[in-house]
Amino acid sequence: MTRIGVVVFPGSNCEYDALNGVASLGAQAELVWHSTTDLSGFDGVILPGGFAHGDYLRPGALARFSPVMDAVRRFAEDGGSVLGICNGFQVLTEAGLLPGALQKNRGLAFLCQPTTLVVSSTTSVLTSRAVLGDELIIPINHFSGSYICDDPTYDELVTHNRIVLTYKDNPNGSRGDIAGIANEGGNVVGLMPHPERAMSTLLGSEDGRILLESFVATSLATLSR
Amino acid sequence: MVRFFVVNYFVIVDVTLRAGIADPEGATIEKALPALGFTGVSDVKAGKSFRMNIEATSETDALNKATALAERLLSNPVIEDAHVRLGEVSLS
Numbered sequence: 001m002t003r004i005g006v007v008v009f010p011g012s013n014c015e016y017d018a019l020n021g022v023a024s025l026g027a028q029a030e031l032v033w034h035s036t037t038d039l040s041g042f043d044g045v046i047l048p049g050g051f052a053h054g055d056y057l058r059p060g061a062l063a064r065f066s067p068v069m070d071a072v073r074r075f076a077e078d079g080g081s082v083l084g085i086c087n088g089f090q091v092l093t094e095a096g097l098l099p100g101a102l103q104k105n106r107g108l109a110f111l112c113q114p115t116t117l118v119v120s121s122t123t124s125v126l127t128s129r130a131v132l133g134d135e136l137i138i139p140i141n142h143f144s145g146s147y148i149c150d151d152p153t154y155d156e157l158v159t160h161n162r163i164v165l166t167y168k169d170n171p172n173g174s175r176g177d178i179a180g181i182a183n184e185g186g187n188v189v190g191l192m193p194h195p196e197r198a199m200s201t202l203l204g205s206e207d208g209r210i211l212l213e214s215f216v217a218t219s220l221a222t223l224s225r
Numbered sequence: 226m227v228r229f230f231v232v233n234y235f236v237i238v239d240v241t242l243r244a245g246i247a248d249p250e251g252a253t254i255e256k257a258l259p260a261l262g263f264t265g266v267s268d269v270k271a272g273k274s275f276r277m278n279i280e281a282t283s284e285t286d287a288l289n290k291a292t293a294l295a296e297r298l299l300s301n302p303v304i305e306d307a308h309v310r311l312g313e314v315s316l317s
Contacts, residue, residue: 058301065298094301101303108249148246148304173247 002220005032005042007072007088009052009063014196018048018085021196021208027216034066044081044125044219045072047088049141049194059087059102059144060094069095081125081219082188086142089180089190098183098190099157100149102142106173110143114204115193116168117179121161124182126189129214135168136207138193145192147174147181157181165191189215233278234287235312240300241272275299276312284311 004022008015008031015031023029032039034052039045052063063069069091076082076097084092092098105111114137119130130136149157154175157163165180172192180191195208242248250271258266275295281287288309295307 057299061298061301093303099303101301103247103304104249106247106249108253146247150303173249 002027002043002216003041004029004044004046004216004219005039006030006046006048007032007034007036007068008048009034009050009066009091011052011054012048012050012087014049014085014087014194017194017196018046021199021212022046022216024199025209025213025216027219032068034063034068036068037071039068039071039075039080042075042080044083044215045075046215047072047082047084047091048196049086049088052087052091055087058090058094060090060092063087063091064095073097076183076188079185079187081215083126083215084188084190085194085196086140086145086192089192090144092188092190097188098181099153100147100175100181102144102192103146103148103173104144105142105146105171111145111171112139112141113171114139115171115179117165117193118168119164120166121164121182123161124164124186124189125218126180126182126191126195126211126215127164128218130210134210136165136198136210137205138195138198138208138211139204140171140193141197142172142192145174146172147176147178147192149175160184162186164189165193229282231280231282234281234284236277236279236287236291237310237312238275238277238291238295238299239272239308239310240275240295240305241270241308243304243306246304273299287311 166177198205198208255269300307
């Protein structure tokens with residue numbers, strides 16, 4: 001059974017959504033406190049949404065120094081699957097595990113709404129089972145979600161298929177409509193939308209299932225290769 | 226015998242967005258100004274300012290320490306620049 005660790009920082013608030021999301025797909029999910037320094041035994045790790053360390057200074061700026069982040073870095077370097085959702089994406093960019101940064105939304109509005117995402121690459125742990133060009137309805141819930149990076153980074157992301165999800169109708173001013181990106185190996189992915197909140201038609205959409213299914217399936221496959 | 230006196234230096238760190246990075250906060254403030262009767266104001270940029278006392282043996286030492294912590298924590302080099310300067314020196 002795939003074991004997924006969901007990291008909890010002081011101020012995280014989407015950890016149970018993430019936990020229940022992957023558990024509903026058959027994974028064994030466990031919460032992991034941010035002071036943990038050992039992630040061995042896990043097949044995948046999720047950094048959930050919320051306001052880690054109050055988002056003081058900048059979103060993710062203090063969380064990157066939490067003890068668990070050294071373990072997350074080693075886990076990623078060993079090929080482990082890492083998924084940062086919303087605040088988790090911000091933490092991954094601050095930690096340098098993903099390039100670029102998340103800036104305040106264009107228009108300075110806190111955005112909480114469904115968005116239509118387009119699958120732009122299937123060579124990542126989050127999109128391995130999705131179909132290129134498919135449209136997914138997934139909600140966003142953020143103030144600092146405008147993805148920004150310099151020209152060489154953007155060219156690198158485009159050239160190596162590292163833009164995994166884009167907004168059909170850009171809500172926040174992200175460069176290149178970027179909603180989610182992957183690292184060079186495709187095993188570390190960050191996205192601003194919340195797939196764990198789109199797991200049931202009862203709650204508006206179940207389009208997040210294909211993404212978390214990909215993550216759970218690929219996590220196991222990656223570490224047992 | 227040479228003795229180094231460690232004193233507190235008052236240091237100010239200003240963090241601003243790098244040139245070319247969109248600043249929606251500054252732009253929104255700028256747009257609000259004419260409605261309040263403040264005309265002729267342009268290029269408004271929003272940023273952060275940090276003030277601290279740093280124990281150091283000299284002004285250079287204090288500035289070096291401030292620069293290091295500003296680059297490591299206070300600013301995100303991807304989008305921000307940090308400007309470090311000395312305030313008044315206070316003995317303690």
